[in-house]
Amino acid sequence: MSYNKPIPTPSPLTQPFYDGAKEGKLLLPRCQDCNRVHWYPRHICPFCHSVNIDWIEGSGEGRVHTFAVQHRAFGGWAEEVPFVTAYIDLNEGDRMVTVLRGVDANDPASIRIGAKVKVEFDQASEDIHIPFWRVVEE
Amino acid sequence: MGLSKAAAIVGAAESNEIGYPEVPKTSLDLHIEAIKNVSNQTGIPISAIEGIFSAGQSSEIAEHLGLHPKYIDTTSVGGCSFEIHVHHALLAIYAGVIDVALVTHGENGWSRRRIGAGGGGHYAGGGAGSPGTEMTMSYGFSGAPSNYSHAMVRHNHLYGTTPEDFAHVPVVTRDWATLNPRAVMSSKETHEFGGPITIDDVQNARMISWPLTMLHCCLVTDHGGAVLIAKPEIARSLKTNPVWIAGAGENMSHSNMLEMGDFTATSAFASSHTAYEMAGLGPEDMELALLYDSFSITPALTAEMVGLAPRGKGHLLWKEGHAAPGGRLPMNTNGGGLSFNHSGMYGMQLLVEAYRQLSGTAEDGLNGIKGKQTNARTCIVNGTGGSLSTTGTLVLVADD
Numbered sequence A: 001m002s003y004n005k006p007i008p009t010p011s012p013l014t015q016p017f018y019d020g021a022k023e024g025k026l027l028l029p030r031c032q033d034c035n036r037v038h039w040y041p042r043h044i045c046p047f048c049h050s051v052n053i054d055w056i057e058g059s060g061e062g063r064v065h066t067f068a069v070q071h072r073a074f075g076g077w078a079e080e081v082p083f084v085t086a087y088i089d090l091n092e093g094d095r096m097v098t099v100l101r102g103v104d105a106n107d108p109a110s111i112r113i114g115a116k117v118k119v120e121f122d123q124a125s126e127d128i129h130i131p132f133w134r135v136v137e138e
Numbered sequence B: 001m002g003l004s005k006a007a008a009i010v011g012a013a014e015s016n017e018i019g020y021p022e023v024p025k026t027s028l029d030l031h032i033e034a035i036k037n038v039s040n041q042t043g044i045p046i047s048a049i050e051g052i053f054s055a056g057q058s059s060e061i062a063e064h065l066g067l068h069p070k071y072i073d074t075t076s077v078g079g080c081s082f083e084i085h086v087h088h089a090l091l092a093i094y095a096g097v098i099d100v101a102l103v104t105h106g107e108n109g110w111s112r113r114r115i116g117a118g119g120g121g122h123y124a125g126g127g128a129g130s131p132g133t134e135m136t137m138s139y140g141f142s143g144a145p146s147n148y149s150h151a152m153v154r155h156n157h158l159y160g161t162t163p164e165d166f167a168h169v170p171v172v173t174r175d176w177a178t179l180n181p182r183a184v185m186s187s188k189e190t191h192e193f194g195g196p197i198t199i200d201d202v203q204n205a206r207m208i209s210w211p212l213t214m215l216h217c218c219l220v221t222d223h224g225g226a227v228l229i230a231k232p233e234i235a236r237s238l239k240t241n242p243v244w245i246a247g248a249g250e251n252m253s254h255s256n257m258l259e260m261g262d263f264t265a266t267s268a269f270a271s272s273h274t275a276y277e278m279a280g281l282g283p284e285d286m287e288l289a290l291l292y293d294s295f296s297i298t299p300a301l302t303a304e305m306v307g308l309a310p311r312g313k314g315h316l317l318w319k320e321g322h323a324a325p326g327g328r329l330p331m332n333t334n335g336g337g338l339s340f341n342h343s344g345m346y347g348m349q350l351l352v353e354a355y356r357q358l359s360g361t362a363e364d365g366l367n368g369i370k371g372k373q374t375n376a377r378t379c380i381v382n383g384t385g386g387s388l389s390t391t392g393t394l395v396l397v398a399d400d
């Protein structure tokens, strides 16, 4: 079945991320001057305002910072409710957002802030692979 | 003369119809009705307006009114835009650039379902070419509730609070709405689900974005409102009572919720600090609080940020009855965005209620409908826009 949810359109700024995702790698922007990782990709480091930014391969691991359960959604996501959305603290620093996998949306009390998560990628189109995060055993 | 009280709100009015009009309204229509009403209320002719402040529509409105304003501000940063407009108008008047400013709002949040936005107010979020939007668009979020829920879950985690704790906010706010016949949810006559509600009603309502049920979320209605602000010499010469802008501040912590470092803290901490400092007043001096209630979590968090409650304990103002009718600190006395009216951007509704309370006209009402007058002489108004992103805080005081 073809992918029926929103697919991002890369810009020159974000293209390297998708090139990595296609190979199953989570590439993250890192400032060459202050060494900090930031997310989302930027033209300038939000911490020290350097424009010297390169991409590093992240561990693909992090922790759940907070979450919610969506009972109302639009488009392709409407068929998936209820589903869990979450903000993920990356091991490298800063935060990504995701639809969280490996959890029971009908039992939010069982979902734990701080749970360990790993990234995986869904192929949305020929060139676009989208990261999702899954709760894994400690 | 300092910046504090360099200008006053001299009138505040709404469009003739708000809520769910039978005949659909355009946003422009809602603007113009409110502007006409505030001009009549104050006796300030529309031709005397020198500065125009709106969330994105100032040029269209000025043209519609046949004005050539010498100060134009279209700041559009979500629901707090209007508190920020008041701040900007204070500065423009203090600087002597203008003497009379119009802050105006028209938004057909309800009618647009039938006739489209049609020049409606719009919040300028990220679009194509915005990497923040690009990296969040794939995950099924559907507007504000789907984001704000994450803040409540984080608050529960950090402070041991529960969704039921926050359910007291809509229950108490509904009690205020029952005292305001103009509130959408005032009674069974205004809406089939109107009238008082219980904690169980809130918790058993349809789930939107767990832990937020529908009754933790604001309404979606029509609203128009307008406020006139003038320099002291003019303010003292009018038939209406001035409400003095003692302090004003604005701030933002992020635009995209991805960048919200602490999900239980907002920029209202900074914007209120600025406003209190300008006013020479503190949270302990506030006798009324109008805190934007897009969701139950919003005013509770804001109360913590503006110093009305300790961190993690904002919800207690409602749970212990302090914010309720007859409580020590009346809050959201119009019935709030939760039960009075919320058109998408609610900052103007806050301004209108603040003016009514501090000018002593809540019982006279605007548009001939009674409200509920409190004895408050000081009021903190805080608007919150975006995803707990941008805030504008005003400290307003009644005329001596």
Ligand SMILES: [Zn+2]
Residues within 6 Å of the ligand: A031, A032, A033, A034, A035, A036, A045, A046, A047, A048, A049, A050
């Ligand atoms: Zn840097």
